Amino acid sequence: MALQLKDAALLRTDGYIDGQWIGADSGARFPVTDPASGRRLAEVADMGAAETRRAIEAAERALPAWRAKTAKERAAVMRRWFEMILANTEDLALLMTSEQGKPLAEARGEVSYGASFVEWFAEEGKRVYGDIVPSWMPDRRVLVMKQPIGVSASITPWNFPIAMITRKVSPALAAGCTVVAKPAEATPLCALALAELAERAGFPPGVFNVVVGDAGRAPAIGLEMCTNPVVRKLSFTGSTEVGRILLRQSADTVKKLSLELGGNAPFIVFDDADLDAAVDGAIASKYRNAGQTCVCANRIYVQDAVYEDFAARLAAKVAAFRVGPGTVPGVNVGPLIEEAALLKVEEHVADALAHGARVLAGGRRHELGGLFYEPTILTGVTQRMRVAREETFGPVAPLFRFGTEEEAIAMANATEFGLAAYFYARDVGRIFRVAEALESGMVCVNSGALSTEIAPFGGVKQSGLGREGSRYGIDEYLEIKYLCLAGL
Numbered sequence: 225m226a227l228q229l230k231d232a233a234l235l236r237t238d239g240y241i242d243g244q245w246i247g248a249d250s251g252a253r254f255p256v257t258d259p260a261s262g263r264r265l266a267e268v269a270d271m272g273a274a275e276t277r278r279a280i281e282a283a284e285r286a287l288p289a290w291r292a293k294t295a296k297e298r299a300a301v302m303r304r305w306f307e308m309i310l311a312n313t314e315d316l317a318l319l320m321t322s323e324q325g326k327p328l329a330e331a332r333g334e335v336s337y338g339a340s341f342v343e344w345f346a347e348e349g350k351r352v353y354g355d356i357v358p359s360w361m362p363d364r365r366v367l368v369m370k371q372p373i374g375v376s377a378s379i380t381p382w383n384f385p386i387a388m389i390t391r392k393v394s395p396a397l398a399a400g401c402t403v404v405a406k407p408a409e410a411t412p413l414c415a416l417a418l419a420e421l422a423e424r425a426g427f428p429p430g431v432f433n434v435v436v437g438d439a440g441r442a443p444a445i446g447l448e449m450c451t452n453p454v455v456r457k458l459s460f461t462g463s464t465e466v467g468r469i470l471l472r473q474s475a476d477t478v479k480k481l482s483l484e485l486g487g488n489a490p491f492i493v494f495d496d497a498d499l500d501a502a503v504d505g506a507i508a509s510k511y512r513n514a515g516q517t518c519v520c521a522n523r524i525y526v527q528d529a530v531y532e533d534f535a536a537r538l539a540a541k542v543a544a545f546r547v548g549p550g551t552v553p554g555v556n557v558g559p560l561i562e563e564a565a566l567l568k569v570e571e572h573v574a575d576a577l578a579h580g581a582r583v584l585a586g587g588r589r590h591e592l593g594g595l596f597y598e599p600t601i602l603t604g605v606t607q608r609m610r611v612a613r614e615e616t617f618g619p620v621a622p623l624f625r626f627g628t629e630e631e632a633i634a635m636a637n638a639t640e641f642g643l644a645a646y647f648y649a650r651d652v653g654r655i656f657r658v659a660e661a662l663e664s665g666m667v668c669v670n671s672g673a674l675s676t677e678i679a680p681f682g683g684v685k686q687s688g689l690g691r692e693g694s695r696y697g698i699d700e701y702l703e704i705k706y707l708c709l710a711g712l
């Protein structure tokens with residue numbers, strides 16, 4: 225085995241259902257490969273609808289006992305899980321870099337970010353307060369209580385193989401729900417390592433289940449999750465296209481859904497900005513994970529007076545980037561996840577150049593070959609190019625030029641998406657005007673990084689439904705019950 229883990233038992237290749245490690249009914253397996261080298265890392269059980277149904281049934285059986293525990297009892301198990309995730313940071317980071325490609329330093333950061341949701345929600349579970357509402361009749365009392373919604377399912381993408389799972393699963397478990405999780409086909413190893421640690425932490429069988437399958441099986445797994453009436457809640461992070469399918473498929477069972485879909489984040493640099501800080505923010509927001517995050521700056525709008533200066537300073541920093549396999553020390557831009565991702569980046573760059581943009585840095589596949597693309601900066605970009613409308617999901621920074629504040633806001637909002645938005649400015653009036661006018665679920669002022677377990681993450685418009693993380697995140701897994709006490 226090519227992976228040198230300190231704890232070899234963290235490399236699991238079967239699904240985890242009802243506390244058992246099991247293969248697919250058909251015996252089929254699918255390969256997991258390293259995007260930096262193309263080498264095969266493991267062969268994972270290729271499960272489908274039948275295994276998913278059994279996982280849902282296991283979660284249903286486990287629900288009454290898990291729900292009946294006190295929040296403190298659930299928190300104790302979650303706390304152990306949190307500590308085990310942190311204690312195994314090096315192995316989890318290596319698994320992540322190997323199957324996903326991000327540099328090891330970023331992978332370590334994600335392990336700690338992912339673990340933070342487990343810790344946060346273990347604590348938040350103890351604060352699921354109800355209300356006593358002043359009554360409207362003398363002989364009645366009005367009580368409001370919150371109860372776990374029931375069996376929950378999650379479908380997650382490959383770009384954050386640990387954090388996307390813990391961000392969904394932790395509030396569910398803390399609230400008293402049981403869970404069936406389906407990780408992305410590119411990154412099942414991190415999910416299965418999480419399940420191994422969950423087992424060691426002492427979650428009872430059936431409370432946390434992981435179903436794994438390749439891209440061909442994902443629709444069947446998703447359909448079972450959507451149509452099975454036992455599942456009361458589905459949380460999905462991924463493409464808008466698949467989100468729409470899941471929303472449609474969940475109509476017949478009137479399921480509660482959280483959707484965290486595509487973004488097309490604007491990053492606006494006003495002429496009163498601290499330019500060096502704006503360049504650093506743009507680097508952090510744009511090139512993290514090789515540009516493959518849903519909150520990555522996709523469109524960088526720079527005001528006339530500072531456009532040339534900003535572009536030059538950004539180019540100087542990008543020139544110092546080191547591209548390569550994420551396991552090599554000093555590398556800060558890894559490979560893209562797959563060939564289709566590389567093709568999309570190439571198409572976006574070609575389209576921009578055909579419409580008059582110019583290359584200031586990069587602009588082509590990296591000489592390392594494989595799935596590597598050069599960190600790229602395009603200047604002279606306009607709203608009619610594809611990069612203005614679609615998420616590029618790669619290391620390409622397109623620089624648009626604008627004149628006035630109104631123009632910047634109009635261009636930033638000219639998209640069906642509304643996840644994250646960033647801007648740099650010092651004028652306090654402008655900061656409030658722009659922050660309030662931007663149509664997005666999250667606005668980050670004077671920084672390029674905003675994700676944390678303590679704040680609500682989520683989008684408006686077609687970027688999604690619901691919020692994850694923060695005290696709001698647990699509401700997604702709770703139902704409100706109104707108790708009317710009469711005849712007093």
Ligand code: ADP
Binds near residue numbers: 379407446
């Ligand atoms: P990405 O562009 O990030 O790969 P996808 O939406 O294709 O986004 O994938 C996100 C997750 O959704 C993955 O776990 C994938 O297997 C799953 N998925 C893809 N198609 C479907 C589908 N039709 N039903 C349910 N899940 C799906």
